[in-house]
Amino acid sequence: MIGRGGVGRSDALHLRVGLCLAAGVALAATAAPVRAQNPGAESLVRVDSIAARGNVRLAEQAVTGVAGIQPGTLNSGYDIQRAIKNLWATGQYEDIAVSVDGSSGRNVLIIEVVERPVTRLVRITGLESVSEDDVIEEAGLRENAPLSPNAVTKAEAYIREELRRNGVPFALIERKEEPVPGEEGRVDVVLEVDEGQRVTIAQVTFTGNEYFTDDELRGAMNTRQEGFLWFRTGGYNDIDFELDLLESLPRRYAQEGYLDFQVVGDTLVVDPATGKARLDISVDEGRQYRLSDFEVEGASAFETEQLEGYFTEESGGILSALGFGGDDSESEAGRVFDAVAFDEAAQRVRELYRNEGYLYAQLEPYWERTGDEVAGHPTIRAGWRIQEQTQAYVNRVIIAGNDFTFDRIIRDKVFLLPGDVYSEARLLQSYQNIQSLGFFESPMPAPDIRPDEETGDVDIIFNVQEKQTGSLSFGTAVGGGVGLSGFLGWDQPNLFGQAKILNLRWDFGRYINSATVSFTDPALFQTTTSGSVSLFNSTDRFFQFATGRRRRMGFTTRFGVPFPGSLRTRVFVGYSLSRTSYEAFRSADDTSLFGLPPGLLSSVSVGITRQTLNHPLFPTSGSMQTWNVELNGGPLGGAGDFVKQTVQAQWMIPVGQLDGEGTTPGSVQFAMGLYVRGGALFGDASRFPFESFWMGGVQFGQPLRGYDETSITPRGYYPERGGGIRQIERLGNAYFSTTAEFKTVISSNIGISAFFDAGNNWEGPGHLNTSRLFRGAGFGVQLVTPFGPIGLDYAYGFDKAEPGWQLHFKMGPNF
Incomplete structure (x- = not known):
């Protein structure tokens, strides 16, 4: 330089x-x-x-x-x-x-x-892997300002650091200050960068390893050698490599009892002509330690056997050394001491104590060499020293920052009450519940826990910041089987600051003209009873069924109460009354759907729902189970005479995250999900065919990605516009579907998923056979926009006449 x-x-x-x-x-x-x-x-x-x-x-x-x-x-x-x-x-x-x-x-x-000369312009040449604008902004280089040597030096350091992070560690930078001809005291600052070859790890070799193979050690590292697949780039980052030497490799060996393991040398050999590099790592494995004794000291709140259970694995675990699980030969020789599992178990026990109010409990894990050997292996003695202290109780729960939302709305979501034993798990649930209301800026600050020095009891403060909740929406929607339509609506999910929901919506288009007014109060008269009422008047044409249209006018009402002894479960009772009329077009050859007489449908519904999901659109943890029964006709009057049952369940399990700890909002989160849906209709619903079940696609009826809309019928697969089947024969009176999903939630507005769907539609409950399901798999992205939720899925249908990929798009409120 x-x-x-x-x-x-x-x-x-x-x-x-x-x-x-x-x-x-x-x-x-x-x-x-x-x-x-x-x-x-x-x-x-x-x-x-x-x-x-x-x-x-x-x-x-x-x-x-x-x-x-x-x-x-x-x-x-x-x-x-x-x-x-x-x-x-x-x-x-x-x-x-x-x-x-x-x-x-x-x-x-x-x-x-x-x-100092004045900088006329700043130029950076030869820089390909880093943005020139980022360099200038980060260093504070300014044109038409006095030249700052410090800023230039800072720019050089920033370039080197970013290139190093991108696997280009040997860049050369030459600084030039070129006088501007005819302009005394003005210069052009030029940084000429020669990035050199990007270092690519072509090979990683180990010496001194006997217990693990080279491949096994490579798998434990973040630094990977390049491979055949596109994502195996072999990129080199010296920070990641340093962490591999200090953390990744020692951790892997510690899992197998090699407590004295150390890296004794490492060499990076780079070919300057190609940038290909070889990493040589020398290790000293040391000896493998076995567990001779494990002891829990000072525990009285929990049984010793219960605490020891946290230190047991499926294969018999580390306690197999004491004769629990495993085969006899392993018991005699003593189990390998897994130091990583030992520390993780200690952390889980700490959480157990905090969830039972022992906020000040201290757990000290220890292990020490005994000097004895078992079957030629040195042994260690391990244990936990526990000081339980006294339980902490909740003194006060304080809500701060809610200028509009009533306290009781927020407190209904809090699972800790004054006088309760402190629980970290219930504190976290409460925090997630408040955030899921959607009334406050996200992410919310972590709860503020303030202990009383004299009693040890705690005050818990939830700090919130109100945000605008009411919204006027307009735009276009695709879904519900009515094709492209426009909508105009107003939604207020926090009416009067009491979480009352008012929704006004008008959908209009070639296939639909629908007006809906609905109101929901989660706490009628400030009780635990919820109530809702909805009025609707709609005229629908379905682009799948272009032979007629349907008109419905009526109302529904519903009331819910908590299930005794459960904070997350509610029982619902509802009543609906509607009149449905049909109009078949004169040009229609198939009148099986719309050639029906009008009818009055009177029904009572009873249902139960348990919901612990942590987000309404992009959940990553929790579950939801719903069962609903509708009784139509009979003593209720009307033209219907059937019973309809539907079941839906969802489970989400978090599997990891990036850029955060715990459940930090705003971090990229990964989750596995399982969905199960089913329904059965008993009786005669011929006057109301749209009460039956349709399957295929994502826009109408029950979704099954990879297939056309309404193409999964009791008679098998029939393409959406295909012949050979009447329209009414596409419906069924029983269905079952399931979905397995791996989800990545980037933010509260963006989600990406890989999924596998399976489902079928049957003529009646007696024909239900879950061994014969249509399968689909693919990828999807879900977005929340100012115009409403948008979903885009690309799925492969395995069991249609010609297996292949299908693109599904959905927009609007029925996301």
Whole structure:
């Protein structure tokens, strides 16, 4: 690297000190007459005038004014130092010298400066792996401003750091300051970057390893050698490699009892012509330790056997050394001591104590070498020393920051009450419940836990920040079997700050004209009873069934109460009354759906729901189970005479996350999900065919991705527009479907998933056969936009006449 021009930061500091001392000596030499007249002002000198020299582009007043010394004033050496600092702070100068000229009988303070050149433009050449704009912004390089050597140095350091992170550790940077022809005092700053070859790990080799093979050790590292597949790039990052040496490899060996393992050497051999590299790692495995004894000390709140169970694995675990599980030969020799599992078990026991109110409990894991051997292996003695302390109780639960939402709305979501034993698990559930309301800015601050020093009890403070909840929405929607339509609506999920929901919506288009008004109160008269009512008037045409249209007008109402003894389970009772009429078009050949007489449908529903999901659209943990029964006709009147049962269940299990800890909102989270759905209709619903079940696609009826809309029928697979089947024969009176999903939640508005669907539709409950299911698999992305949720799925249908991929798009409220 070549550097030219300017004074470095450290040189400038030395220069300023030297100049200040020189100025002090000069002032002292001319100040003798003043000291004689005023003995109390030994270090002061009168400055009669100030002059600037060496300034070219800056006016003299710009130099002397910044210095801050006024003519005709008495000044000390400290005043001169302060003046020099003021001048340096402007960033305008490469050099500053101060002297006093008293030859004329007047003390003239002379400030000699060397101005820094002005940067006309900044250019970075040869940089491919890092954004030039990012470099300039990060370093603070500015055009048409005095050249800052520090900023240029910072830019060079930033380039090297980012290239190193991208696997380019040996870049060369040459700094040039090129004078602008015809413009004195102006330069172009040029950084010429030669990135060199990107280092690619072609091979990772180990020496000294006997227990693990090279492949097994490579699998334990984040640094991987390049492979055949596109994602095996072999990129080198020295930070990741350092962590591999300090953490990844020792952790892997610790799982197998090698407590004395160490990396004794590492070498990176790079071919400068190609960038291909070989990593040679030398290790000393040490000896493998076995467990001779495990003991839990100081536990009284829990049974010792219960705590020991946290230290047991499926294969018999580490406690097999004590004779529990495993085969006899392993019991005799003693089980391998897994230090990683030992620490993880200790952490789970700490959580157990905190969930039972032992907030101040301390658990100290320990292990020590015994000096004995079992079957040629050294042994260790391990255990936990526990100091339980006293249980902490909840003193107060405080809600702060809710300027609009009523306290009771938030407190209904809190599972900890004053007087309860403190529980970290219930605290986390409460935090997630409050956040899932959607009334507050996300992510919420972590709960503030304030212990009382005298009693040990705690105050819990939930801090929230209100956000705008009501929204006017308009746009287009695709879904529900009505094709493309427009919608206009107003939604307020927190009406009057009491979580009451008011929804007004009008959908319109070629195939639909529907108006709906609904109101939901989660706490009628401030009780635990919820209630809702909905009025609707709709005219529908389905693009799958272009032979007619349907008109429905009526209302539904529903009430819910908590299930006794459960905070997450509610029982619902509802009633609906609607009139349905059909109109078959004159050109229609198939009137099986719309050639029906009008009818009145009167029904009572009873259902139960348990819900612990942590987010309404993108859950990553919890579960939901719903069972609902509708009784239609009979003593209720109307033209229907059937019973309809539906069941739905969902389970989500978190499997990891990035950029956060625990359940930190805003982090990228990964989860596995399982969905099960089913339904059965008993009786005669021929007058109301749309009460039966349809399957296929994502827009109408029961979803099954990889297949056309309504293509899964009791008679088998029939393409959406295919012939050979009447429209009414596409419906069934029983269905079952299931979905397994791996989900990545990037934020509260974006989710990506890989899924496997399976399902079928049968003529009746007696024909249900879960061994014959249509299968589909693929990938999907889900977005929440100002116009509503959007879903895009690309799935492969395995069991249709011609297996292949199918694209599914869905937009609107029925996401």
